[in-house]
Amino acid sequence: MPSRNTFGDLVVLEEQLKEKCGVIGVWCAEKIASLYIRKGLSALQHRGQESAGISIYTPENKIQTYKGMGLIPNVLTTDVIHQLGESKVAIGHNRYSTTGSSTACNAQPITLTKGKFQISIGHNGNIPEYQHLLEQLEEKSKEECSSDTYLVAQLLLQERPKYSDWDETLKNVLPRIRGAFCFVILTSDGAMYGARDTYGIRPFCLGKASNGWIIASESVAVDLTGAEFLRDVKPGEVVKINFDGELSSFFFGEPKRPQNCIFEYIYFSRPDSFENGIRVRNGREASGKLLAKRILKKGIKADVVIPVFDSGYPAAKGVAVELGLPLIDAITVSHYIGRTFIQPGQENRMAAVNGKHNIVPDEIFNKRVIVVDDSAVRLTTSKRLCLGLKDAGAEEVYMVFASPPVVNHCDLGIDMKSKKELPASNWASEHLEVIEKNVAELMSANGVVYLPIEDIAMAMERTKEDFYHYPFGGPHPIRGQQYEFPKMKKKITSQAKIAVLISGSGTNLQEIIDRVDNGDIEAKIVLVIANNERAYGLERARKHNIPTSVLPYEGKVNDQEKRKEYDRLLLDLIKKIDVDIIVLAGWIFVLGDEFLSKVSQKEIPVLNLHPALLTTNLKDTIASSRGIIPVMRGQQAIKDAFGRRLLVSGVTVHQILPKNNFDIGPVILKEEVRIRSNDTLETFEKRIHEAEHRILPTAIKRLIHVMKAGIDVSKGDFYW
Known part of the structure; x- marks a missing residue:
């Protein structure tokens, strides 16, 4: 059981961080926003498979919310969409829990009412310093919903009467929230907001359809709803679409150097997504080509390259092309199991791993194989695959990863509670070659190859400083030393x-x-x-x-x-x-x-x-x-x-x-x-x-x- 940390009457559950969610907001003149929400959430299903939900707004009934445990087809059924009725504006959410347990209580969007004000909010990210949120609450709820999103909704409702409108409320409250967030927010006046933290840690984009607007975690949700991608929501930006469909935006908080999460490009995001000027698939394939250069430098000889589907495939393609080796599908994957990295709890992950991958021995018997995956966090999948390939007759197995070893936990949106669950962290202070040698012994591989963070950044045509890469040994964007921008001699105090x-x-x-x-x-x-x-x-x-x-x-x-x-x-x-x-x-x-x-x-x-x-x-x-x-x-x-x-x-x-x-x-x-x-x-x-x-x-x-x-x-x- 997770431990409990109480503050007044509010109970907050301290559990493993398991973040990766998908959020979407739609304004549609044809009043079928809920249909577009379902389409968009289906495109974002890879970001969260625990629960799903939708909130719609109508002038008659204000905000209505429906949510449940499970996948989109099972939660947002045709009957549910029909019962919700017509609406021009709606928000939706796929959840993979961060702070808070995997229960129906914590499914999102979270809708709260206080006096004449009502708000519904969906969140992708994580607010690790929830104690700071609790300290700002004047009244403590007796609800046992434990998510950071619930606290944010409470705080926004509490502060709303102090300001002239929701715009001013968000401008003043959002800078007080320390963490990674992309919020979709629906208010009781029918306005929809999309807000991204000042570091831009999680992806967020804006699209336009002939009949409306869409804001979403990834561009694939824009594409698959038939809209056209316009741009990324910038760090520290709030995009607003009012009930009449008028678009505007404003900015909040102290400007920071952007720190896009490198794991989005390595693993989380769909390969066909376009984020911050990068096609995810292209970046992964380019990282594979750089990975091949490290393989050659190590003198590794192999006969075939095997991808670990799905997110490992582009990098494997890059490795195979660069080495001139055949790319074979010797590891099949069941798409009905879900993504093992985002399964809540290690026991669930192990069960999923045991049922997700199957090894086809036909083309690997007596072969030296290079297995390419996007990353190795707990080595749950990698160790089993390595042993399975050897059992299937592979002569030598080299496990290579298109990312560095994971040596730090993450509290900004990745399921890594502590270093204890990260095997590579035992050698965090050692050179990369030492870590590779020890991890190879741990998983009984003939060799292990990681890709340094500098090479990943190069593959994305960026520098490592452009990314949040604390799990790979980099600085923490919020708790670490902040980038110092040149200061002005003169001040702009008014207009x-x-x-x-x-x-x-x-x-x-x-x-x-x-x-x-x-x-x-x-x-x-x-x-x-x-x-x-x-x-x-x-x-x-x-x-x-x-x-x-x-x-x-x-x-x-x-x-x-x-x-x-x-x-x-x-x-x-x-x-x-x-x-x-x-x-x-x-x-x-x-x-x-x-x-x-x-x-x-x-x-x-x-x-x-x-x-x-x-x-x-x-x-x-x-x-x-x-x-x-x-x-x-x-x-x-x-x-x-x-x-x-x-x-x-x-x-x-x-x-x-x-x-x-x-x-x-x-x-x-x-x-x-x-x-x-x-x-x-x-x-x-x-x-x-x-x-x-x-x-x-x-x-x-x-x-x-x-x-x-x-x-x-x-x-x-x-x-x-």
Whole structure:
């Protein structure tokens, strides 16, 4: 039995951490949100198989919740969906328990009511410091539901009367929650929220359908509901869809360096998911190729490569291709058993392992085999497979893993309660080769090969510092030393002051003006500068009593002296006013290094809006949810993308830095725009502009949030 830690009348169960859940939220104009929830949760079934649930909202009945133990087809049956009735908005959850026991009481979403306020919440992640949540509760519930999510729901309901609306409540409460979380939240006014912790530890994305919106743990849920992937929800971002289907977002908490969980890419996520600019399958296959180089370096000779399905297959493919060996399916898997790593409790895991894998001896008799798996945590599966292959006649068995040895427990979303259940932790202080030798002896293998964390990061085209990898011996993102960003000398204490540069009609300027006027952007536009006196954006600014200035460029484009003179004139305009941020919203002129250097010295970041997906560097291709595509730079980016019939293009807001090439720089925010088979240039361009109107104000808000934290982003040192 798990031990109990009581605080007042509330009982919290301390049990093994067994996290990995799937969350989804849907807004659907056709009032069939519950059907899309069921589809999306089915796509996320791999993230949790203990329980499932759904909450819907209707103005008549407010929030209704249905949940139960088991898989999606058994819980969210057709009868259940029919009984719930029509609804435009709903949230759903697959559970694999973290803090709290595997019981129906802890199934999610968790729905609570206090006074006139009601909330329903689903959570992917883990809040290890639940004692901190308990200490904030003024009244202690007598319920024995033990999950951290229950405590969060209580806290949000408690704090709601202190603030004007749910937006303000979330802005003030979420920074007080220390842990890894992606929340889907449904409130009693019919609004749906998706919130991601400031480190971005768990994946979370936003999609759009013709009739609505979707937020989900993985892009596969977006794909399989027929929606189109737009972008990742950023660390520290809250995405809101109100009952009328209007999308907005805001940011909370102290900005941190992102720490995406490396286990998502190694094991948890589906291989067809696209997360944080990485196709999971491609990263796993690339890690397999790097793993093959270690195998060669060790002098291991083999005849065949055997994958451990399912998550081990891409890495095994990479190993086989790189070594030039046949890839054979000598280990079959039952998909009706479930994923053994996320089975609650070691006894359940052992039972699942014994029934999940079967060895086919036909092609391995007297063969030297390399068995490739994604990882080895407790060695439950790996040891049995190694012995089974030898019993089936394999001459030599080499167990290789596309990850480092697991030497630390995890309290942010992985089922690792303590080091005691992690065999490799016994040699955590030793060199990798020593750990490999000892683990090989432990599982009776002829050899063991692990992949260092640096190689995994390389396979994902990142560095190890970009990932949460505490279980592999890395720093703890929350309890460990925090990354120090450069500090600003000046402070933004109230409204940020913005100068907007335009060349044309100013539709994006109008969007900024409207967001400033309604209070969505906490800023003031202090000047609009146009390089064309006929730019209609000037009229838009004047209608709102915003100061304007016209500064046309007179000279040839390649006249360097004229360009330097223009830079100085533009800088003089900026110097006359107190500016915090410069935004290029349809500004068709390349700013010179002299101007950019001067404003950078004044800690003024320069933002540019570009109608295509851009990289931060000179790479000429970029990963998208529809595959690798060419980067479309220049003024004709929309026409170029459409003319080449790309599957997808998009919109990017990035910083412009001195000595950078054209259309590159740190990316603050980007959003994909699908090019559909029935698109004309006009319809595609219309959707590009719609995306611009969403993403530019959001990027400005994100920038202001970071700058108000006292961080100097003007030199391009911030990890967006």
